[in-house]
Amino acid sequence: MQDMDSSHALFRLINDSHSPIGDAFFGVVSGLGDGLVIALLASLLMLYRLRLGMVALSGYLLSGLIAQIFKRIFDMPRPPAVLENVHVLGSAFTSHSFPSGHATSDGVLVLVAFLLWSVKDWRSWALATLFLLAAVGRVYGGVHFPIDVVAGLGIGIITTWLLWRWSEKWPVNHWLKSDWSWKIPALIVAGEAAVLGLGYRMQPDTAQSLALVLPIASLIILMQVWKRRS
Secondary structure, rough: OOHHHHHHHHHHHOOOOOOOOHHHHHHHHHHHHHHHHHHHHHEEEEEEEOOHHHHHHHHHHHHHHHHHHHHHHOOOOOOOOOOOOOOOOOOOOOOOOOOHHHHHHHHHHHHHHHOOOOOOOOOHHHHHHHHHHHHHHHHHHOOOOOOHHHHHHHHHHHHHHHHHHHHOOHHHHHOOOOOOOHHHHHHHHHHHHHHHHHOOOOOOOHOOOOOHHEEEEEHHHHHHHHHHOO
8 A cells, every 4th residue: 555655746847847848748758668569669669670579579579468458457547547636748548557558668678778788888878768758758747657668668678678589590691691680570560560650559659759759760760771772
């Protein structure tokens, strides 16, 4: 009970600190945890780092499944269902709060940032911070309590770390000898970019601009990869 009270107090501290600038920032950044966005980023990574990209995509799928199972088991109410005057970005949800699915996906990319470069590389910290802020945005946006976000991040990080260790046994070097090692990811990227750009509704809907920017960026990257590989 005390832990829940602490979570509610921290939620109030973050959610009540809203401002026009904060709404604009978190309204977009929190959309980075959207499932299709994470899948697209993981698929793009496969074009350059096949093993890591496959781990990222697998981590997103598996951790997402685990999070959904926990959501159904606990069926915890969301902030708008138990608190008054909640500042909500996008649509207000009331059920299946624990754990946060967006934060779970964000956790995958937090770990991937350090696997992509290193703990000592500023780029790892910059990318990890971006996805941590995306997770915090779920609290700022009024759809999750801090405990939901922490649990989600933990699920995403741990699941991806276990898959990374397991991937050491994958015959990636053998797969890289085939042109399909980049053609299949390219087809996946093209499909995901098409779905994202053709009417896909972001969650939260304040992040809808990502559904325009990311498909265009993905197609530009695909053209560069195609020219280099052809």
